[in-house]
Amino acid sequence: MAEPGDRMVDTLLSLRGIRKSFSGVTVLDDVSFDLAAGEVHILAGENGAGKSTLIKIIAGIHTEYEGEMKLNGRPVVIASPHHAAELGISVIHQEMSLVDSMSAVDNLFLGRELAPRGWLDKSSQRVKAGEFCAKLDLDIDLSRPVEDFPLSVKNRIEIAKALAIDAKIIIMDEPTSALSGPEVEKLFRIIAELKKSGCGIIYISHRMDEIYAIADRITVLRDGRTVGTARAKELGEDELVRWMIGRELKAQFPERARADGAGGAKDRIKVEGFSVLKPDAGSHGAKRWLVKDAAFSVKPGEIVGFAGLQGSGNSDLFSGLFGAYGDRAQGKVTLDGAPFRVKSPEHSIRQGMAYLTNDRKGTGLVLGMDIVQNITLASLPAVSPAGWFRQALEREIAARHMGALRIKASSGGQEVGTLSGGNQQKVALAKWLETEPKVMLLDEPTRGVDIGAKHEIYRHMNEWTARGISILLITSEMPELLGLADRIIVLHRGEMTAEFPRETATQEKILRAAMGRIGTSKGRS
Amino acid sequence: MTKARDFFGLVFSKPWVRALSALVFVALLGIIFNAEGTFFKWSTHRDMLRQVSVYGMLACGMTLVIITSGIDLSVGSVLGLSAVLFSIATLHLAWPAWLAIAVTLLAGIACGTLSGAMIARFRMQPFVATLAMMVFARGAAKYLSGGQKVSTAVAQADGTYKYVDLPRIFSLIDHRILGDNIAVVALIFLGCVLLCWLLLAKLRWGRYLYATGGNEEAARLSGIPTGAVKLLAYGLSGMFCALAGICQAVQEQQGDPEAGTSYELTAIAMVVIGGTSLSGGRGGILFTLLGVVTIGYLEKILSINAVGEASRLMLTGIIIVAAVLFQKTKKA
Known part of the structure; x- marks a missing residue:
């Protein structure tokens, strides 16, 4: 068998000089990437390196970018996820992209129903779905809604979905994140089968074990740029890690007066x-x-x-x-x-205890409320003794935090949803500081x-x-x-x-x- | 020029200006179609407030619930149940007024709290939970009344009817005071508004209502007991329904098990016209007061101009859409 990555192997997909920015912030800068038939190509990089953005471009989710994409040697512009599927590109998402309430069969044919003249041909759908699932060693009742199945089965239904569109390029974004050991083994066997049938697989993973277990080649992204591509056999773990990091640490952090004697202090x-x-x-x-x-x-x-x-x-x-x-x-x-x-x-x-969540809009702030109300949100009993608000006290507290944290706003009465991200974050911090x-x-x-x-x-x-x-x-x-x-x-x-x-x-x-x-x-x- | 536009932009960005403009529009209608001066008579305004009061009480509870980003479809049915309960207690059982009122209020609170518990504890959707309560309370009203209107004609064991006197509480409530200038029912409604205003503007739990409706998860993580907050909102809504039921019974001098049918829709319309958003976290009781009065005037103007019910309903629908659209476009 020819080594994947050799020149004689067909290149399925080739990306050159991909650039992409979101509202002025460059997230991909001159990225190049090749995928050969019959290989597993690992895409590695730290959080925010640009992996997801690259995947979304290939999957037709982001359609505005610079650079060139070639599919089977011919330039291609992927206009939509649907178009990507027609071209034989399938993405298996981290968060499953199945409709939980629909049956496995309906999910497999979602958007591509076998429906001559508008009437669903349910029996042929069932027969075909059965074939795909047999290939994946998936013995389930296909008419049951997918929510009835455990994650590992859902995972394989997703792969069956990729087979159903006859995908040649399969993108797997951390497919094992929710799987246990034996389930991972099963997935790897399926991947080996897919390779044999000539599929190219782009695989994102954060697990060292996994990377070296299945990779043919590895491409590393860092800060939106391609660091390099290498055969997995030739890229050692140390080198891989160095590729992923490769940045200088700048001294940009204020020196901290350490609460010393901390060694002896009791645990908080x-x-x-x-x-x-x-x-x-x-x-x-x-x-x-x-x-x-x-x-x-x-x-x-x-x-x-x-x-x-x-x-x-x-x-x-x-x-x-x-x-x-x-x-x-x-x-x-x-x-x-x-x-x-x-x-x-x-x-x-x-x-x-205080807990600043990582999603200030979703779980941190009440965006429709003003700054004062958000700052006192977690310490309301203190500003409303016996249940009655002492509004002067409340405003005073908010003013103190707005001064100390330098929250920029027209007044404490400004709605938090209208503040900039940094100021919103300071409001969220102020809320927790006020709880002492x-x-x-x-x-x-x-x-x-x-x-x-x-x-x-x-x-x-x-x-x-x-x-x-x-x-x-x-x-x-x-x-x-x-x-x-x-x-x-x-x-x-x-x-x-x-x-x-x-x-x-x-x-x-x-x-x-x-x-x-x-x-x-x-x-x- | 731009200054003028900025000024208008600023003024119209204030929610109360938007709520007020719907009322002003309806008032203009009244001035134009004044039915030979009827609109300018004090009694017209006085009667409008009385006629709208029962709906207004429901709208008070609805406002609290909608601020938590819920909805209470059961208000009309709970009103009916309360009217029946109150009538049975006062007319048939001849309970003292205070006891009848207390029991009716408790029943209303129980209905609301039960809806709240289904929503808070079992995570049912407010629409579904209160829909169930709406059907159940209507059934309970019919069961208790035997499907008949509960009136002063009390059926005896031998099949004859004995007519009882109307207890004094009926005339006490269904009557005008302060030199014949304001109905007691209207005062009760204004009392409900005041209560809600105190809660929403001055009390800690009012803030809890807004926070829960604005972002439930953020509220929960800030230590707010979001479950109890919902119980409070629906429980109070139930209490206002009971008050409305008592007033309705007093005005009709009987407890009609069908009373309050489709009132929930009017109450929701009043809240929405006032500008309280159905998505929760925003709004206030004074907006609802404006909404209540807006609908009240609309109905009054149409009735003094002898517009038939068919046209009246269609016009009301159009006004609701117009008011909400107007509020939406000015939001930016």
Whole structure:
């Protein structure tokens, strides 16, 4: 068999000089990529490297870009997802793209129903669907709605859907993120079959094991550019990690007066054997937990960073600790030496916890309310003794935070939805500061915030730790993580794989751990 | 020139200006089609307020519920059930007025809270939960009344009817005070408005209502008991329905199990014309007051001009659409 990547092998898809920007921000810059028939081509890169954008261009979701795309040697412009499907390009999404309430058969033929003269030909659809599923070793009742099936089966229905359109190019975006070990094996066998039949597969993964188990070639993207393409056999793990990182760390973080003697201080929060179950736990074949057996502690005035790639479970860990998942989060938590029962956000706030979510519009702010109302939202009992608002007090509190955090707005009465991203984020931070927390869980505190506001937020974080507040920090920006955190904990698919003190942490080590390699210096300092 | 436009833009961006403009438009209609001066008589306005009061009470509860981004379809039925309950208690059982009122209010609160519990605890959609309550409460009203209007003619065991006197509470409520200038029913409605205003503008739980409707997850993560908030909204809505039911019974001097049929739609229309958004988190009771009065005047103007019911309904539909469209376009 010819080696994939050799010149004699047909090139299915070829991208040259792809550029794409969103409202002035360049996300892809001169990206080139080739996919050969019969190969698995891994697309690797950190969060935000541009992988998803590239996939969306190939899938016809983003149609405005610069550069050239060739399909089977001929230039092509893909106009829509439907067009992509007609050209034999199929995407298997991370979030399944099946219509849950419809049957497996209907899903397989969604948008391409066998309907001569407008009448559905259900029996031929069923026969054909049966054939595809037989190929995938999928023995299920195809007339049942797909919501009845576990994730692993849904995953294979998605692949069957790709077969149904006779796809030659199959894009898999972290297809194993929800699968258990044996299910992954099954998927890999199917991939091997697909390769034999001449399909080219673009595969996105954050798991080192997986990458080397199935890759023929690897292309690495970093900050929207192609770093390079290499045969998997010739690209060692170290080299791969270096390709993915390859950036200089700039000293852009304000020096922090460390709450020293921290070594001797008591733990502010201590977490042992902490797990968060999936809401639909129990469906076999899928992972049952989002976070498993996390154990760590944070001292007063310390910033502990949580690193991980997509699907690491970091955010679920925070939500779980904060009580947002109720009793789906289990484990032993101690706050200032006293046992802390994870119960509800209300309870956690009273105990001195604050949780800045990573989605300020969706779960952080009430956009239709004004700044004052948002700032006091989590501490309303304090501004309304016996239930009656003391409006002067409320405005005074808001004014204090607006001054301290330099929130730019016409007045406290301005609706939060009309503020810029950075100012919205400051309002969300102010809301939590007003609760006078002991522990702050900050999930991507600088996401979608401009540079200036970022620096202000860094500075404020230093002030808060100086006051003794402990910060648990999730950020997908490596420099931020290394620049701010005293210690860094790495999660991979819900499990802690490493813990580094700031001094010994490097991007390489963190990334390796985030891709599932157990950290070398797990020893706690 | 642009300054003038900016000024108008600013003025019209204020929600209360938009709510007020619908009312002004209807008032202009009244001035033009004044039915030989009838529109300018004080009694016309006084009667309008009385006639709209029962609907207005329902609209008060509806406003609270809609602010939490819910809907309460059961208000008309709960009104009917309350009217029947109150009439049975006062006319047939001859309970003292305070007891009859208390029991009726409790029944209303129970109905609302039950809807709220289905929504908060079992995550049913408000539309479905209150639809069920709407059907159930209507059934309960018919069951309790035996399908008959509960009136002063009380059936005896031997098949004859005994006529009882109308208790004093009926005339107390169905009557005008302050020099014949305002109906007690209208005062009760204004009292409901005041209560809602206090809750929404001055009390902590009012803020909870807005936050829950504006972004339930953000509210929950901010420690707001969103489940209890919904119970409160639907429970209060039930209470206002019971008050409306009592007023209706008093005005009709009987408890009609069919009372309040399709009132929920009028109540929703009043809230929407006022400018409280059905998507929740926005609006207020004073907007609803404007909406109530707008619909009240519209009905009144059409009736003093002897416009038939058919045209009246069609016109009302058009006005609702116009008012909402107007509010939408000015939103930008």
